[in-house]
Amino acid sequence: xxxxxxxxxxxxxxxxxxxxxxxxxxxxxxxxxxxxxxxxxxxxxxxxxxxxxxxxxxxxxxxxxxxxxxxxxxxxxxxxxxxxxxxxxxxxxxxxxxxxxxxxxxxxxxxxxxxxxxxxxxxxxxxxxxxxxxxxxxxxxxxxxxxxxxxxxxxxxxxxxxxxxxxxxxxxxxxxxxxxxxxxxxxxxxxxxxxxxxxxxxxxxxxxxxxxxxxxxxxxxxxxxxxxxxxxxxxxxxxxxxxxxxxxxxxxxxxxxxxxxxxxxxxxxxxxxxxxxxxxxxxxxxxxxxxxxxxxxxxxxxxxxxxxxxxxxxxxxxxxxxxxxxxxxxxxxxxxxxxxxxxxxxxxxxxxxxxxxxxxxxxxxxxxxxxxxxxxxxxxxxxxxxxxxxxxxxxxxxxxx
Amino acid sequence: xxxxxxxxxxxxxxxxxxxxxxxxxxxxxxxxxxxxxxxxxxxxxxxxxxxxxxxxxxxxxxxxxxxxxxxxxxxxxxxxxxxxxxxxxxxxxxxxxxxxxxxxxxxxxxxxxxxxxxxxxxxxxxxxxxxxxxxxxxxxxxxxxxxxxxxxxxxxxxxxxxxxxxxxxxxxxxxxxxxxxxxxxxxxxxxxxxxxxxxxxxxxxxxxxxxxxxxxxxxxxxxxxxxxxxxxxxxxxxxxxxxxxxxxxxxxxxxxxxxxxxxxxxxxxxxxxxxxxxxxxxxxxxxxxxxxxxxxxxxxxxxxxxxxxxxxxxxxxxxxxxxxxxxxxxxxxxxxxxxxxxxxxxxxxxxxxxxxxxxxxxxxxxxxxxxxxxxxxxxxxxxxxxxxxxxxxxxxxxxxxxxxxxxxxxxxxxxxxxxxxxxxxxxxxxxxxxxxxxxxxxxxxxxxxxxxxxxxxxxxxxxxxxxxxxxxxxxxxxx
Numbered sequence: 001x002x003x004x005x006x007x008x009x010x011x012x013x014x015x016x017x018x019x020x021x022x023x024x025x026x027x028x029x030x031x032x033x034x035x036x037x038x039x040x041x042x043x044x045x046x047x048x049x050x051x052x053x054x055x056x057x058x059x060x061x062x063x064x065x066x067x068x069x070x071x072x073x074x075x076x077x078x079x080x081x082x083x084x085x086x087x088x089x090x091x092x093x094x095x096x097x098x099x100x101x102x103x104x105x106x107x108x109x110x111x112x113x114x115x116x117x118x119x120x121x122x123x124x125x126x127x128x129x130x131x132x133x134x135x136x137x138x139x140x141x142x143x144x145x146x147x148x149x150x151x152x153x154x155x156x157x158x159x160x161x162x163x164x165x166x167x168x169x170x171x172x173x174x175x176x177x178x179x180x181x182x183x184x185x186x187x188x189x190x191x192x193x194x195x196x197x198x199x200x201x202x203x204x205x206x207x208x209x210x211x212x213x214x215x216x217x218x219x220x221x222x223x224x225x226x227x228x229x230x231x232x233x234x235x236x237x238x239x240x241x242x243x244x245x246x247x248x249x250x251x252x253x254x255x256x257x258x259x260x261x262x263x264x265x266x267x268x269x270x271x272x273x274x275x276x277x278x279x280x281x282x283x284x285x286x287x288x289x290x291x292x293x294x295x296x297x298x299x300x301x302x303x304x305x306x307x308x309x310x311x312x313x314x315x316x317x318x319x320x321x322x323x324x325x326x327x328x329x330x331x332x333x334x335x336x337x338x339x340x341x342x343x344x345x346x347x348x349x350x351x352x353x354x355x356x357x358x359x360x361x362x363x364x365x366x367x368x369x370x371x372x373x374x375x376x377x378x379x380x381x382x383x384x385x386x387x388x389x390x391x392x393x394x395x396x397x398x399x400x401x
Numbered sequence: 402x403x404x405x406x407x408x409x410x411x412x413x414x415x416x417x418x419x420x421x422x423x424x425x426x427x428x429x430x431x432x433x434x435x436x437x438x439x440x441x442x443x444x445x446x447x448x449x450x451x452x453x454x455x456x457x458x459x460x461x462x463x464x465x466x467x468x469x470x471x472x473x474x475x476x477x478x479x480x481x482x483x484x485x486x487x488x489x490x491x492x493x494x495x496x497x498x499x500x501x502x503x504x505x506x507x508x509x510x511x512x513x514x515x516x517x518x519x520x521x522x523x524x525x526x527x528x529x530x531x532x533x534x535x536x537x538x539x540x541x542x543x544x545x546x547x548x549x550x551x552x553x554x555x556x557x558x559x560x561x562x563x564x565x566x567x568x569x570x571x572x573x574x575x576x577x578x579x580x581x582x583x584x585x586x587x588x589x590x591x592x593x594x595x596x597x598x599x600x601x602x603x604x605x606x607x608x609x610x611x612x613x614x615x616x617x618x619x620x621x622x623x624x625x626x627x628x629x630x631x632x633x634x635x636x637x638x639x640x641x642x643x644x645x646x647x648x649x650x651x652x653x654x655x656x657x658x659x660x661x662x663x664x665x666x667x668x669x670x671x672x673x674x675x676x677x678x679x680x681x682x683x684x685x686x687x688x689x690x691x692x693x694x695x696x697x698x699x700x701x702x703x704x705x706x707x708x709x710x711x712x713x714x715x716x717x718x719x720x721x722x723x724x725x726x727x728x729x730x731x732x733x734x735x736x737x738x739x740x741x742x743x744x745x746x747x748x749x750x751x752x753x754x755x756x757x758x759x760x761x762x763x764x765x766x767x768x769x770x771x772x773x774x775x776x777x778x779x780x781x782x783x784x785x786x787x788x789x790x791x792x793x794x795x796x797x798x799x800x801x802x803x804x805x806x807x808x809x810x811x812x813x814x815x816x817x818x819x820x821x822x823x824x825x826x827x828x829x830x831x832x833x834x835x836x837x838x839x840x841x842x843x844x845x846x847x848x849x850x851x852x853x854x855x856x857x858x859x860x861x862x863x864x865x866x867x868x869x870x871x872x873x874x875x876x877x878x879x880x
Binding site for chain 2: 129
């Protein structure tokens with residue numbers, strides 16, 4: 001894949017993010033209003049300054065009217081975007097390109113999802129029925145396929161694997177516990193995680209991300225204009241999205257221990273951003289920990305750990321908030337929650353806080369304040385093992401030479 | 402050469418309900434043994450496909466040009482269920498497919514029709530039943546589920562008909578108004594009094610036409626849902642007890658419309674060349690046929706043996722007997738179980754189902770003629786070499802596979818949770834991700850060998866959603 005990228009051509013100058021959770025008293029319009037109002041306030045602008053909008057939502061609305069109607073947007077372009085669970089990142093990516101192309105000076109990417117009104121457990125209904133032959137396998141079940149496959153390939157004992165997955169859930173809950181916007185704000189003991197009721201395969205309730213409501217937004221402008229709005233803009237270094245041919249679910253060569261889509265999108269984003277050693281260069285990563293084994297495999301696909309070693313690194317605390325490379329310092333999908341369309345932008349919101357040193361002291365990561373690293377990664381994935389779309393983005397506080 | 406039955410296939414479901422489980426639930430005395438139980442994802446049409454596969458999959462089985470299906474428990478009315486069976490078997494679109502549904506006795510006419518059609522061109526008759534009754538009823542504990550298929554052809558018949566007769570009268574013995582769960586019966590002794598003389602009359606006339614004395618018959622089959630009449634006829638027709646083909650009511654129950662077929666298949670598996678067989682079916686009267694086995698029988702028996710076709714005598718001893726009575730009741734819709742907190746499934750779309758008939762019903766993959774890559778579901782563009790429209794369909798229903806990875810899904814919608822999901826790699830190429838059935842969740846592993854089975858995934862808004870699932874094979878050794 002060839003992409004030239006738009007490194008340092010656009011910047012984020014304002015962001016907003018609602019608390020995520022079971023927000024029974026807030027509808028889609030409320031969530032959008034809160035995120036957008038916070039976002040424009042953060043950039044110190046008014047809605048008049050925004051030339052165009054990209055709205056990401058999986059199913060909480062159709063068309064640009066979903067945003068323009070509640071915000072009373074004044075006859076401007078609003079594009080509704082959907083790309084499974086990578087929807088929020090996709091809204092952001094397209095908004096960035098609009099500015100980079102020169103078509104607009106300032107745009108907004110918004111993501112929203114209202115999941116808790118359905119009354120169902122887990123995610124529901126993204127496939128049309130058609131001929132009725134699509135397997136009814138749930139999302140946790142699809143991702144749980146990773147567990148026996150990984151154990152089998154690398155000779156990891158299932159019990160040891162259980163400890164690894166529990167440790168990932170524990171870490172992300174620990175991070176969410178000190179984040180006031182997270183859905184779950186309690187540490188959970190390893191014992192309690194291990195004893196949680198099974199949902200699918202080896203996965204228990206605590207291995208699954210929170211089903212939640214929420215919205216997040218970002219304002220993007222030309223890099224050369226960024227300092228008119230903030231002293232500390234976040235420059236876009238790389239953006240990559242790939243949709244695979246859904247090979248894994250039909251090709252016996254696929255072994256369910258990797259996401260090829262993630263590998264490809266990471267390679268592309270790293271090339272755009274000039275990253276050669278992500279584990280050493282990145283200050284943090286927000287990755288798509290929809291289920292604990294997903295985070296495990298992502299550590300290898302994103303180049304943070306060698307093949308077959310991520311399970312040891314997770315146990316060693318490499319990816320803890322105070323570890324060598326903090327992963328999901330805001331709690332991740334696991335603990336911050338996963339309102340589909342908002343998630344990709346929520347990941348950027350954590351980069352926005354952490355890389356600019358604006359996270360509260362009790363959870364500010366040291367790779368920025370002491371390590372002097374300036375780059376953050378967001379990874380967003382939609383679909384499941386063998387058939388998915390994957391987004392990798394890199395943002396940073398410094399312009400490259 | 403003799404026209405007639407050229408081979409047969411018997412399908413008994415995986416599950417058995419032990420009668421003592423019923424007795425324990427009601428605190429009453431219960432019979433011994435068990436009954437065959439169609440799983441939550443089976444109906445008479447899906448079982449008919451399974452029975453049909455077991456005969457059409459035999460070496461050199463001719464492809465039928467017509468299909469006759471009979472059941473008193475049809476999945477649909479108005480719509481032809483035989484068309485579903487036809488599609489599940491992957492038969493030619495040029496073949497006819499017909500239902501004879503309603504009474505148990507229709508099964509007899511189905512065999513008769515298929516035999517007539519089979520004299521011209523190969524024809525398949527499939528008899529299926531799913532016996533049920535109100536909780537605690539005799540029908541519930543003594544009935545059984547299953548399907549039997551007979552393939553007829555212009556030559557190579559294993560038996561010739563040497564005599565036949567019928568008898569009919571109108572009386573209320575067993576009946577059911579459409580929509581009712583169980584059938585009703587008049588007092589037991591009345592049924593026996595009404596049925597037995599009709600059966601004796603037909604039996605005597607058939608034997609006279611065949612020129613065979615009762616005492617000289619090699620095998621006597623008497624079947625019917627009226628157990629009392631059947632038992633008394635077996636003793637009183639003048640045939641020695643050791644020549645009466647034993648029924649399998651103790652192990653699988655009375656299969657109703659498929660019961661005579663089960664007994665005949667069992668008999669043909671044991672009979673020798675040149676023997677006489679009388680089949681007596683007692684249902685609203687009686688039908689009798691007297692057969693003499695031909696030279697072809699030995700060859701057919703040998704082919705079946707070499708192909709590994711399991712005889713009825715073995716099939717009735719198979720089955721998994723730890724089915725809980727409440728689970729059985731929930732499968733039969735007698736006990737409403739709390740559904741998962743998931744959306745109800747939606748009915749499949751008719752146009753989409755027709756477009757993908759080869760996949761949905763026939764389980765056809767597409768194989769790229771350029772590079773050989775096999776795609777499930779079929780695609781037009783090759784994953785491996787990107788060639789467009791270079792595919793040929795390939796039926797995968799009888800191809801076995803191996804579990805690459807699996808999961809026990811407690812969240813997914815299932816009529817009998819948890820769902821077992823698996824990624825299946827097929828022998829000779831191709832991968833499919835889907836559901837498993839007839840499976841002990843604790844016994845699935847990476848490497849488990851599986852075969853495909855035609856099932857009803859669920860029903861929604863009056864539409865039955867048929868498709869294929871994988872189930873562990875039981876007849877392969879290690880390696």
